[in-house]
Amino acid sequence: MLSISRTCAMTLALAGVLASTALSAIPAAAQGPTGGQPTSGEPTATEFYVPKQNHYHEAQRQIADLRSSGDRAAADSLGEMISTPQAVWVTGSDPTTVTQEVRNTTHRAAGKRQVPVLAAYNLPFRDCSQYSAGGATDVAGYKAWVDALAAGIQDRAAMVVLEPDGLGIIPWYTALDGNLEWCQPAEANSATAAAERFEMLNYAVDQLKALPNTKVYLDGTHSAWLGTGEISSRLVKAGVQKADGFFLNVSNYELTERQLKFGSWVSQCIYYATEINPGAYGSCASQYYPASPSDFSTWGLTDAWYAQNVGAAANAPSSDELAHFVIDTSRNGRGPWVPSASYPDPQVWCNPPSRGLGYLPTSDTGNELADAFLWIKVPGESDGECSRGLTDNDGVDPEWGRVDPSAGAWFPEQAVDLIANTSAPVRP
Template identity: 55%
Template sequence: MTHVLSRRPARSLATALAAALVAALAAAPASAVPDDAAPSAAPERLYVDPFSTTLEAAASLEGDARADAQLLGSFPSATWFTGGTPDEVRAEVAGVVGRAAADDALPTLVAYNVPFRDCAQYSAGGATSTTEYVAWVDAFAAGIGDEHAIVVLEPDGLGIIPWYTTVNGEQEWCQPAEADPATAAAERFAQLQHAVDALGALPNVRVYLDGTHSGWLGVGDISDRLLRAGVERADGFFLNASNYVETERLLRYGTWISDCLHLSVNSWWEPQWCASQYHPADPDDVSTWTLTDAAYEQAFADTGVVRHPAEQAHFVVDTSRNGRGPWTAPAGAYPDPEVWCNPPDRGLGARPTLETGTALVDAFLWIKVPGESDGRCFRGTGGPLDPARGIEDPPAGAWFPEQAAELLDLAVPGVQRPTCHIDYTVHGTWPGGYVAQVWLRSTGTAPLDGWSLRWALADGEAVADAWGAVVTEEGAAVTAQHLAWNATVRPGGAVTFGFVGTRGAGAPTLPQLVTLDGRPCTVGG
């Protein structure tokens, strides 16, 4: 792990029980990599998966909705793993990290299968027991092996804990009847601790636990939960997964959590003493947050602990939908506004990047896949329509064309639309092969002086011959470059080339992501 806190705090009975459960169920993580595996240099850019769920959705859409999905799919987004058998998740994870490694890029993987996830609400599901979860996580880790990856471990996993009593002695609302009130919370910490250890044993993986967001838990509460879940052995925590809080607030909140952890681990300080967005600050008035900043300065002075960004817990921030911040529902309009559930008129936030300019922030990520629904939102009414939109929202995880369009149109900063269009036609197929033709059309106002197109082939496909372009392959990636006589494409003009492809048993893949000199084009109808 990259960041290590220097000592563990005293453990409560629940935490001790969690540790005992981990030891009893899995004395050691399943072997995922050779014993002599060592860290290697990480890729410097985030991975764009040409077979993502976003681009899968694009293939079934038409017109502007198709173009929106293709454009969203051209940015790095996380890949979610939400179930399946151990063998299935091992293969699926290995497929993603293998493609990313071939592209020399860093994938973001979301493990989302903890028992009683989302407290059986919109995203209900997950493993049925700790034993089942341990086997699933070990297989997830084995799928990564010695490849590079960022792992976002269980969104809401620490924000929503079954039968949990907070550090302040408050019983939380999540009380599923199927869970044992005496052990359910300890089991959650056991599950997460095992996952941290299994993934943390991998040489090239960065692991982040759920840190909720500044509109949810106070700093002391989430810091205590993070310590119980084993954050000392992880790289840190993630913020704002699937939510809308402004990045400015999240940077302050995340820094306070990192400071609270650092103080609690390295001195007599206790997490429940940590200042937060709720005290002494006013959560609704950012100008008062300097009061909390000052409280941390005093805490460091009182304890003698010194800030050490290289050793403190780091964090990543989900900026997929926070460009315009949270939605405020009209006063009194709905019995339950459900402001987190497909709020209207939101925009994309900062683009995913490993370059954040902030020492404690490892990345801005799109953890939530923008354009996928949060669920069917009734806002306290009987449904089936979402009263804020006047339509029926898709189920959780399904593509939501109206929301995708809003996120692009209202993005902060704005999104540049493509200035090229690709038509890709398979003229004929035969056992083991096919012939395809590609048209590149300029839709911008400036000519294309030289061009290079890139797309990905599915497993089992390759290029056997080509004309009208120089076509080369590197792994699954195909690059088509102009010839001398067709290097320039005037605005509104087009060029074409073709190739013969080989294939396995399936139909030829029609790519939904084609880039021109690294920038996306629209593809097809």
């Protein structure tokens, strides 16, 4: 098990970094699509909502334990971490309760002149019934749930991250290459499940965008997952052109600099395959070709493809005509995990050790297509019980020396690990 004392060597620097408000916390390394730096941190950026219901009491107990053990630096930094804006996950199945909880959240945020980020997570067969299984049981139930969500928001400001993994994992879906994907739950109707997924997402976009002050973003996966053309085609089917855009890297660890490039490619691929060469999603350049996914120095090849095929087109789009995106930076300060040991299934996405907090939430990203860096996945929350594919270890995660908490539960060892390994620069 990771010992709390591991954080004793941590400096007080993080506490100072996290103490910055969302209005002034601007990543130094964020590059815009033309190489520009973030703009000045004058009070033009959105101030995002800081909820207290995200494991607030567990974190407070951990802070008290750290103080009593003499580790004041870790205690202070953990306090700053939970005081940073982050998403409120809406997962309850009862529509009446959902309306009340969302109404409470948006009222509190409005009273503070802050914008809440709501992660709506209730699709049938979400996460393909794996670690985060659950959700509505049918299309009608999901639509009623969306109506309840909208009723809780009404005319108050909100940013909705609509169904993480909702487009990355689709039950019984046939991809652009004609192959049936791996998510094939026996309980789902193989003939209708994929079409119903798009029906439900389109319904949610329509209902939420009918609200006057709600922004809606759909699942764009991340740069180490689906190719640009594949996710672009799914986003269009789900209604991205009616939404405000898409989100990247939720609950994952991919570096922000890669998401900025990937997001710009997805935006341009959507435009290319709907306005320039309709239906040609498979022709879009991606992180897999002509670039090499493991060699970031080659990603300029894909930039060049879009410059030639979209930027230089007779009907080249402005940034306002392209889909925008937001990036989850809550745990990507050190990028993805590369295991040092060999496991049957390393599960690199599941509670990887030695990761760090990423850029603080801000809408001042310095990139004309990136609307915000957000903490969508709550740092300190477990990804699930990760066994690394081992079957004779009583469920113990060998990287942490314990059975990991269930998905969404507070993971105190991981919380202090994220703080100890924070490395994302923040411009003063």
